[in-house]
Amino acid sequence: MATTIDVPVPGNLVEPFLRSERIPHIWCPGCGIGTTVNCFARALLNTKKDLRKVAVVSGIGCTGRVAGYVKLDSFHTTHGRAIPFATGLKLSRPDIDVVVYSGDGDLFAIGGNHLIHAARRNINLKVICVNNLIYAMTGGQTGPATPEDAITATAPFGAYEPAFNMPQLVEAAGASYVARWTTYHVKQLERSMTEMLSHDGFSFIEVLSPCPTLYQRRNKMGDGLDAMKFYKEKSKVRHGAPTSEIGLTRDGEIVVGKFVDRQRPDYVELMRRQLREHLGERFINDGVPTCC
Amino acid sequence: MQSDPRGVLTGTHFLDGDHACCEGALAAGARFASGYPITPSTEVVERFAARIPTVGGTFIQMEDELAASITLQGAVWGGAKAFTVTSGPGFSLMMEHVGYAVMTETPCVFVNVQRGGPSTGLPTLPAQADMMQARWGSHGDYQIIALCPKSPQECFDLTITAFNLAEQYRTPVFVMMDECVGHMTEKVIIPPAGQIEITPRRYTTAAPDQFQPYATGSDLVPDVPPIASGYSFHITGLTHDERGYPSMTPETQDHLVRRLQDKILNAVEKITLTEEENLNDAEVVVVSYGITSRVAQRAIDLARAKGIRAGKLRLITAWPFPDFKFRALASNGVRAFVVPELNLGQMAREVQRAAGGQSRVIPVTHAGGNVHQPEQILRAIEEALL
Structure with a gap:
């Protein structure tokens, strides 16, 4: 008679965070978005937060689909408007952690105005921007972060618009936490996300992430594995680097690390302070009551 | 249920339509507004900004109407009753989020104090030329509800009605004022809170593992899941099934779009006021x-x-x-x-x-x-x- 031994099957740590009934996801082989979600789930685990009180808000695009896969209260909004939606959610429920999870085109082009104003107000949102350097969902067109000379669907002879340097822009607008990693830096990204989730104020992480299907292929940069090798070779960790010096180029150095970590009073704090000062006891400071 | 007395300025007042509309919103239970300044509507949120800190709630002035029209929807999903206010050019910018509110069945109120158009048109003078835009302004097939006050008293009364209908049918409701009604000043009687009937949000009573965000009964209006309560619900502007998940089939589209239309058309006689x-x-x-x-x-x-x-x-x-x-x-x-x-x-x-x-x-x-x-x-x- 054969002896059977019960070998415990190693469970997947992040599975409880995913809507498993929605798998397989829509992301391509080699895409980095899933890697960021894995880091995000681990970061949430690290914080030991009550997951009922964490909400994810996404815009439109490949990264915009994150909201549909995480087993949290989640909102897939309109193109570019994840941040204003999240602003309303956060102001009505300041006790909830509101994470905005979206892409470079969504947050910096169509949603650029909302991004800078939320940073200026210091709304206590955690923004994760997956930067794949192009509009991927629509077929790989030039975006606000496309490096010069990169080939895209709408720049067949190479892009010639200067790209945004995301950390510099959000720092200038007022963000109180700013970091950049790539999907090669999974441990660092997890740590950074963990830190951001406990930081008060408008927080921003850029995650450079490959799009093998549309960006890598057109620019002869290989597949997802080649992207990891590229990130490994080109990345340099420089915590505290001046954000004015870390703009991305097509083939140049990728400076990663935490660049900004400062305390500024957030919007709700400023509002309450001002109203209390002027209205005294008349100010009713119990937030936005739920309606019924 | 009855109105929360904290928001009700019971008494006889001499108010313009814009201010009366704000008082109607407060009496209806609105505790959140997001806006962007535009003539001739701004007085509504100016008054809200002055009143809400002593009632309990939040006003935020956003960077544009695209933002204002979805910030309020975030607040609604957080549990608030919320609205925004605008006029012609701002109304055009808000159309994207009228569609989002229709598709996600977010109960909310848009006030449009109409002025002459097209484009910048007549910023300080009246028109009623946004009536078709209210009906058809966002893309796709849908129905909405729109009410037209003729006086400051009705700006008060019908704003309350608008919030109630928004909750009953889970739809954006428009209060279609105009510059004349917004800026004329007349007697407005605000009754005691106990005499103001308020429609509460219909939250689900199902357990989280039994709950389907877009399953409905005979009124075709789904129950709302409360946030931060373990429902882990998903809301999307994509065509979605009863679980709230994207589903790109003609069958799901047909079922959803017809339901969104029928939940209002089936009730046309109840909704009609003349x-x-x-x-x-x-x-x-x-x-x-x-x-x-x-x-x-x-x-x-x-x-x-x-x-x-x-x-x-x-x-x-x-x-x-x-x-x-x-x-x-x-x-x-x-x-x-x-x-x-x-x-x-x-x-x-x-x-x-x-x-x-x-x-x-x-x-x-x-x-x-x-x-x-x-x-x-x-x-x-x-x-x-x-």
């Missing part, structure tokens, strides 16, 4: 709404003094359009409908469609900037009988 006078013997019916109904009243009085059997049908609910009212009147022998409005014939077309060729329809058009002269409307009434 003011009617002398319709039983009317040969001519003057159809009007908002500020124009006050001029139309004078024309009707002049016509009746001349012995003309003129009736009054004032649309308080403009959308969904009450076809049934017109079908009944047309079959009853009304010879003509006279339709004065501060546009080039937007609602007149609806009247024509609903009357089905049985009665003449005479539009009395006006491009906006001021109101009609009663004589213009009177001439149309007389012409109807020729």
Whole structure:
């Protein structure tokens, strides 16, 4: 008679965070978005937060689909408007952690105005921007972060618009936490996300992430594995680097690390302070009551 | 349920329509507003910004109307009753999120204090030319509800009605004011909170593992999941199934879009509010709404003094359009409908469609900037009988 031994099957740590009934996801082989979600789930685990009180808000695009896969209260909004939606959610429920999870085109082009104003107000949102350097969902067109000379669907002879340097822009607008990693830096990204989730104020992480299907292929940069090798070779960790010096180029150095970590009073704090000062006891400071 | 007395300024007041609208929102339970300044609507949120800190709630001035129109929806999903206020150019920018509110069934209120258009048009002068935009402005097939106050008192009353309908049907509801109604000052009576009926949000009673965000009963209106309560619900502007998950099939699309339409069209008789006078013997019916109904009243009085059997049908609910009212009147022998409005014939077309060729329809058009002269409307009434 054969002896059977019960070998415990190693469970997947992040599975409880995913809507498993929605798998397989829509992301391509080699895409980095899933890697960021894995880091995000681990970061949430690290914080030991009550997951009922964490909400994810996404815009439109490949990264915009994150909201549909995480087993949290989640909102897939309109193109570019994840941040204003999240602003309303956060102001009505300041006790909830509101994470905005979206892409470079969504947050910096169509949603650029909302991004800078939320940073200026210091709304206590955690923004994760997956930067794949192009509009991927629509077929790989030039975006606000496309490096010069990169080939895209709408720049067949190479892009010639200067790209945004995301950390510099959000720092200038007022963000109180700013970091950049790539999907090669999974441990660092997890740590950074963990830190951001406990930081008060408008927080921003850029995650450079490959799009093998549309960006890598057109620019002869290989597949997802080649992207990891590229990130490994080109990345340099420089915590505290001046954000004015870390703009991305097509083939140049990728400076990663935490660049900004400062305390500024957030919007709700400023509002309450001002109203209390002027209205005294008349100010009713119990937030936005739920309606019924 | 009854209104929360903290938001109700019970008493007799002398208010303009914009301020009365704000008081209506507060009485209705609105505790969140997001706005962007635009004439002639800004006074609504100016008053809200001054009032809300002592009532309990939040106002935020956003960077544009695209933001304002979705910030309020975030607040609604956080549990608040919320609204925004705008005028023509801002209304155009908000259309994206009218569609989002329709698709996600987010109960909310949009106030449009109409001014002359197109484009920047007449910022300080009245028009009623956004009526079709309210109906059709966002892409896709859908229904909404729109109400048209004619006085500051109605700005108060109908704003409450708008919030109640928004909750009952889980839809954006429009309060279609105009510059005249917004800026005229009249007596406004605000009743005690106990006399103001409020429709609460219908939260689900199902356990999280049993809950389907877009499953409905016979009213076709789904229950709302409370946030931060373990429901892990998903809301999307994509075509979605009853679980709330994206589903790109023609069957799901058909089921969803027809339900969104039918939940309102099936209730058209319940939603319809009108003011009617002398319709039983009317040969001519003057159809009007908002500020124009006050001029139309004078024309009707002049016509009746001349012995003309003129009736009054004032649309308080403009959308969904009450076809049934017109079908009944047309079959009853009304010879003509006279339709004065501060546009080039937007609602007149609806009247024509609903009357089905049985009665003449005479539009009395006006491009906006001021109101009609009663004589213009009177001439149309007389012409109807020729």
